[in-house]
Amino acid sequence: MKSLLLGAAIGAMLLPSAVLAQDHDHACLDEACTVWSIFQDVPAVEGASGWQGVDAPRYGTWGFDPAGMDTSVAPGDDFMRYANGAALDRLVIPADRTSYGSFALLGELSENRIKAMIDGLAARSDLVAGSDELKIADAYRSYMDVARIEALDAQPLQPYLAAIRAADSHDAMAAYMGRTVGGLGGSFFATGIGTDQKQPDRYVTSAGQSGLGLPNRDYYLSPLYADKKTQYQAYVARMLEMIGWEDPTGNAERIVALETAIAEAHWTPIENRNRDRTYNEYTIQQLAADAPGFDWNGYFGAARLGDVPRLIVRQNTAMPKLAAIYAETPMATLQAWQAFHTTDQAAPRLSARFSDAQWEFRSRDLQGQPEQRPRDRRAIAFAQGALGEAIGRQYVADWFPAESKAQMEELVANLRRALALRIETYDWMSAETKAAAQDKLAKFTVKIGYPDRWRDYSDLEIRGDDLFGNAERAGLFRWEYQLNRLNDPVDKTEWGMTPQTVNAYYNSTNNEIVFPAAILQPPFFDPQADPAVNYGAIGGVIGHEIGHGFDDQGSKSDGDGVLRSWWTAEDRANFEALTRRLGAQYDTYEVLPGYFVQGALSMGENIGDAAGVAVGLEAYHLSLNGAPAPVIDGFTANQRLFLGWAQVWQSNSRDDALKNQVVTGPHSPAMFRVIGPVRNVDAWYEAFDVQPGQRYYLAPDERVRIW
Template sequence: MKTKLSLGVPVLAGSLLLFAGFQAIKTEDPPKSGIIVSNMDKQVRPGNNFMNYVNGTWIKNTEIPADKPAYSVGAMVSDKAQEDVKAIIEKAASGKFAPGSEEQKIGDLYGSYMNTAARDAIGVKPLAADLKKINDLKNYDELASYFAYASKIGNMVPFSVGVSEDFKDPSNYMLLTWQGGLGLPEREYYFKTDEKSKEIRTKYVIHIEKMLTLAGISGGKVKASEIMALETLLASKQMKKEETRNIAGLYNKYGVSQLKTLMPDFNWTALLTEAGIKKPDSLVIAQVQYTKDLNAIIKETPISTWKTYLQWSLVNGAASALNTALDVENFNFNGTILNGVPQQRPQWRRAVGVVNGSLGEMVGKLYVEQHFSPAAKARMLELVGNLLKAYEQSIKGLDWMSETTKQEALKKISKFTPKIGYPDKWRDYSTLKIVKDDLYGNLTRSTAFEYNRMIAKLGKPVDRSEWGMTPQTVNAYYNPPLNEIVFPAAILQPPFFDMNADDAVNYGGIGAVIGHEIGHGFDDQGSTFDGDGVMRNWWTKSDLDEFKKRTNSLVAQYNGFEVMKDLHVNGEFTLGENIGDLGGLTIALKAYHASLDGKKAPVLDGFTGDQRVFLGWGQVWLNKSRAEALRNQVGTDPHSPARFRVNGVVRNIPEFYTAFDVKPGDSLYLAPDKRVENLVKFRLLNIKIPLSDNSGSGIFYVQ
């Protein structure tokens, strides 16, 4: 059982946004530049490595903390934020509160994680009922039912069924299937032939054996080999991550009576009944061929092997909620082997993460009361409006786009819905039972609570007020069927926004972040959703062909970026987010120019206005990562590593060349005809089946 956590890190909320129209911020004292000059390495030529120019001294002098895969701006604000969230939690945990109250739930969930002695005394006893349920499976009909049960408590199974807005009817919900069931991070981990990948596979099998043995399950060595073989077979039939980015190709609606054409030997009725889905009329099958292939895999794999696999799924999902021995072994593989992290985060930080994951909006409500004001929400709405205006102006000025497509794009811009800070109504956790010193039970019930909340949406109109991230999350996202951009409270702080700094660095920070999310509504996938969130193609063929031609150039650029000797960025997989970064910074620069209203920008700390916009962008991606974490990121994350989010973007923007005197011969120099400019940007969605929330993938990779 694994409770689904939000895609981001909880942090302390920050400053108010003081943008008004396209006017500059007015302060009584002369503004500071907002540039962290001490982080810079001015010995580096900006045109050779802009990331190092902006952050090089910090990179050279910083050691990654032992409990982190990477150290970055996000990690820094996360650490401070967790201290503030901890204060909220400990206040709840310190008193005696009525059973069922918010304070009781927050305090007892936190306490159940922190009480190591109680967890070690209980050991693996909480797994007994579920292990019996697995051992009692007699046939494939019962197996189908168990797949649904396992999904409810958050354990991996070959495919899951979830609920999302219907891509073609976004006022209603749809059922959607998604491939799954792999213990390694992604399908390619099972097939890559480099030495590091082979080593990971070998250590994964050893890890499975150790975990089963620690859970009191006999025959670990033989079972580990069985499990690896089955997972490899599942992976061999799954859709590659690059292919899952074709959202139109994922929308394959089947009537319930048609499901037997896909898996004739599978008991769909048993699965849907156990899933709590009453009288469904249809399912959208995201990966059709994989679903067809599953029919033979399921029926040709002995029930005994499926039992072994499901035992592993149960133990793997529960590891961090049981005793110390399982928790440590789980970290040794997932933390150290996969990400190179030598030691776990302090236990209280992990406990804060659990509370945020299970009671996110309950904690978020208290967080907002202390760290975010209504004024901040109003100011942010103004800034979003500024960037929407800049996007509108940019669309009107595109020389390669026809008037027909422009008009559709402008309609879509006019219908964007911004959500700022926190939801207008808070999630109701009254039916979720939290018990003192019952961590496994608490997390199982929490996961089931989110699952049931999701299933209960079926047959009801889409709730447009719902959020997919908590207020204490540093992140942002775009949701195509609702045509909404969402900015939680916690992102509104330095270095994204500094109320005491000159406008330029803020446009390079939060301005480019907003531009990134707005732009997720436009390109070959965003183009399949109109302003009302309906999936339809509103581009002319010639415009779409021209757009693809330009984006193919960006794919080639990023494919050429070497992460390490045996690893390059995957330009196709990261295309949507790379376009997002490029468009976001481009639009932010336009908005900054508009804010000057014809006046000359001041020179601060020796930097011009345009230079400070670019420096502001570079500061956002301050980062130092372990080699293992980078390898994992490239294999699983649609965002490029931080240094390419800086260097890969600025080299395509003409103003960068002027601002920093970039010339032929500089490493980042691209001839004008090689630059990817003037894109209406959009994001290729890397959809994951939402089992407890509707969060999109925002601008940040998970740390």
């Protein structure tokens, strides 16, 4: 899944690292996803200091705030600064955040509304036992019951630690790892259930690489992250010491050495993007023969997947290496590794000494976040992770007007029409491929606001005095949901995000674009704003998601969502030549000294951004139906459209968060999501008189025009 990401932190609190979820962005592993989105990989809801109200923000009088500009900077030298410089100078990152900007502001707005809803529920005495309303209130209460959480301290972990000690053989530990699928604990392998990319009307079980405690292999192998690796080893030792595990310092050293070997076996993030390479059919028996040294039958049996007829193995050449590493690792090290990962995952719902230690490493040391989020905000995130759609149903009833959905449908229709016209103009595509592209575009499904059918939480037990148990039951509930539908047809009505998520996404196997209610607010969408601004902002988002259907990976699925080649060989070669040129541009963008955007890693999102701006521009002019575009406050329509796109990306990030993003996330940092697309659009040069010699000027023959 590619997405805007409200739920990353939420999912991390509920789901074990072994679960590989293909079709839900908030639990998505980047190498597993078939869904692409618009936003960078940082949580949108992180703290209490920022937007305090429950009413949507406003930007100027026509949807853009000129007071946020820095007109001392030439647009061609830095369009991000030109459009947003004054606003960015005023934008202070709250101490409990790693970044702050337009997405975070709306995420906080969504959170404030949910907090008001939960406060209202908590004040009621008439909530019915077993109702979603009572479960929401109790999930929040359980997180806020600090006295009980502190009194329990590490007690909830003890059954897990005892079971880890009892798993005293390699086969026993393999079965234990299988039980962590849907439960608490770690595994060398990620496993999950998702839509089959070559048979998108059915579900399939997937397996892939896992086993790391740092964000990805680069943190173990690149000297740029050597300090983070050292901090990680100290954190491992600290956690082991807190649970009374023997030789915490020595075991921490052995655990980090083990994970370094695992990292060396892992595919790179760029390799993980290739959907052709990551679709490999196996049976469990074939995997066991190909990757000996790990008890695959015991593992899948414990995960309740022992009878599945086929698997999709993602990093197939890594699996034998990981199985061999597993077989060669002494049991004492495997047990210490499992004890650490279990404690690390459980920490947010344990006493303060555990939750604080985890925050200090994972947020402060890795991301540069000076302060922890207030507890009530973490409680809201926990409730959303457990009961997201139940909260979303009330959110929609209170905050999503029907007219917003109607206007969005019109915008989407115009964006689709614009791309259909553009496809016919491309001289690098044959008539045969154009026809297939038009068929795919015509078959897009559009979901706006909220699902037609809501998730049923009647089987999920939530108690107001049992945070740890609530998290266990929520994880099991989710896994049971996946298991129960394994043999059913794919539910095409299902959403991968909640309505209160500030995000949008494209799902390749459903060939659908999805826009949750919470993103349909300023600065993305304002029914009262100048249409040019809306076409630059939410129009750019719509175009971005449509563009994912035609990016370097999304374009590998046809209009029915089937992973297959629908291109002629010559057209595909022409397309790949264009993408290489675009990637080369992004490779030159230096985020911090020595840290560059990886054009190949961020390729899909960069193509989406380029499509969003170009198609949004054309759709706006189509919407005029031949009428002249007005000038507002001295700004032409094209200027307002490009400024609308730039305003969406107002954001400041901490250095450590940026360092993390360029090696782990598929999205370019905000500055280059503004600059990268516009410098390839001829109309931008005309709108702002961008001339040779300015920093981001490209000669006409150097501009990359894909979609």
